[in-house]
Amino acid sequence: MELNIGIIDSDQANEFLRSLWAEIATEFGSCGWSYMPYKDIQGKRIHFGVMAAGQHALAVSISYKDRGSIINLYFDYPDTKKSLELDSPLGQQLKRVVRKARRNMGNYQKYLVTEQIKSYFPLSFYETKFFKSGLLSEEVTEISFPVWAYDNNQCNGLAVQKLNQIMDFLAVETNVPFWKNPEKMKIHAKSTAVLKTEQYQDDDFISEYSLQNDCLVISKKGKAFLDFMINNNDINEDLNKFLNACYHFHTARKYDAQIFDYKGYKHTLSEDESRLEVDIYTKNKDLETAFRLGNSHTEIASTLYMSALEVVTLIGFKEDKCDSCGQTKFSIMRRVKELASKYLNPVAADSLSDYYNKRSEYLHKGSILTNPTPSFSSVPLLDKDDNTGTNFPVKVMVDHLREDTSYILRNFYKEHFANILS
Template structure:
């Protein structure tokens, strides 16, 4: 049974229709058991999705990413009779989805998120709210546009990924959705001397910070620019190219931070604050990183690659168009030079652009030629060995400490976010 569709004009519109269609199918058939095995046939301009309640389902298209029909059943199965009860329900679902695709309901959902050691201070925007819970957990509440409960939960987890990645660059920290249900959120006693938390939407005093993370009374602080940006991306169905590049860069950063936690967060002080003097602090082994020593040796390289990838992606924002080779006409991307130019914007006349250009070259050799980024032979004593491929000419355990890459990259991404908002580039 083939049902033609008119009026869908874009990728975002197509995806809204599909979300609405699956909500309507769940409404008609209950759970609507799903075996998802997508494949595309360009000749027939058909995308086979899989089986829903045992019914083969395909999409039809005439232009790339724009749906213009739905096909229920195929040549290898018994056709669906349009006049049958099943056929009428399927057609009703398609018609309803087409009508309702632009009018989703707004749902409010919450999920606990955790960081390494501290909760976030309270923040509130139009589309999200953050409240501190039992340390190091915070409660994230998000408004999502959805077509039913299942769609709302799916959107929550999609959106949460964006939020956690932005929180990571705002705090030099790592975040994850916590499996513990939070029954208690700290009572906020704001504007008093006994304040447990800072006031809602408190920004860091120093917006140029680089190392550790900004805090107040032990609660992590983020910038108001971050809340503005998150409000912006949560309010829309489709990200702009600039927003998408920035979010993808934040994701690389966050994944790198998770890797470098295996190196730098194996020990912690349960009662210390980020600006405490190191003398007299008692360190304990974090049970969450009990197996970290097994993987820490390789985490250096993976974290380095991901931090460099974060800079490569964000450097594409407002980058000059690539030039074409005068001989062959192929695009010349000059990515290494672009990365160095980008870093130089935030460290004009400094040495960082040289460091990042060198590291980018090493990252490329690591990914494409298998060249190692560090010497894995270190056992506590350094034995000098020549290495003509290194900047120093000698073999090194690691040329740039990963913690420095974390801090430099996080700083540049925060400055990028601020400049985009100030310039109206988002």
């Protein structure tokens, strides 16, 4: 059975498909999939697999002219010996559903999503048109935001995506990792009588955590950015790249946490004040197992922090290649270093550039970023390839890299997306 669709734009094609699957679920009671996609390049056909529309099992495919387009839509029985006819009752029913899906494109339902997220500290109270946060405990925050979707199933997928994007952005704003709270807390009367005054981050925040009154705080522009991000189903290319950079940062932060946030150090003077004593204590027992995996987390985190900066340099960048050799004239390494120079002081920018070089050696030459020959205390040695001239045991200071990266990302979005944050 063949139905003409004639949608050339790829975004519109996906919008039609989202509307279609929701309409089929409404019409037939369900729209499940044995999703086994493959592309017939010669025949310009994409096969999705077998759809369970109520009691009917149907093979579904589309034909295309250019990538991302839908010229025709095909429904047929999986058993090739039997063909679904357009003038059959099922064929006419599907035809009506397809027409309705075309008419209803963009007619979303609004769903309110409420989730709980967890971190080392709760997020302070914030309320905008599309976002609200409230403290539940010393670690847990309840957040609410709307999602626009065609049905419950698609709402669930979009809600997970939006929640992850929110947590990724909050990690960049605050320097701490976030997780979805695995066991939702019950809201008691005590937890509702919490801070109801919005607190904002200092503009020059860079080191440690973004804290006020034992709550994590974001900037006023960060609050506006959250509102804009949540209110947009169709995220433009620049915003999508920035959110991808936030994802890389947040993933790095979670690896970083497994080394740097497990143990803490308290410095106290001895009773006779003759020496400084260092006590080690457990900051977060949840990270104990991961801590035992070792310093490989340091290398993974370093790589991902630098990847976040690489992604940001793609925003607004138009690749210019040499006519003679075909190589890109403006390398990623150079773009990252210029980004660092723009937002950091010269010393910090030089350090980050050095880290970038070491990260490249780790990826492409197999160099190790952590001490390959650890000892109880440092043993000074020479290294002719290191910029210090020594074999310093830590090649990349991950906590410094984390703070420099998040500082650059914060300043970048405030400048690049200034028109939507005013």
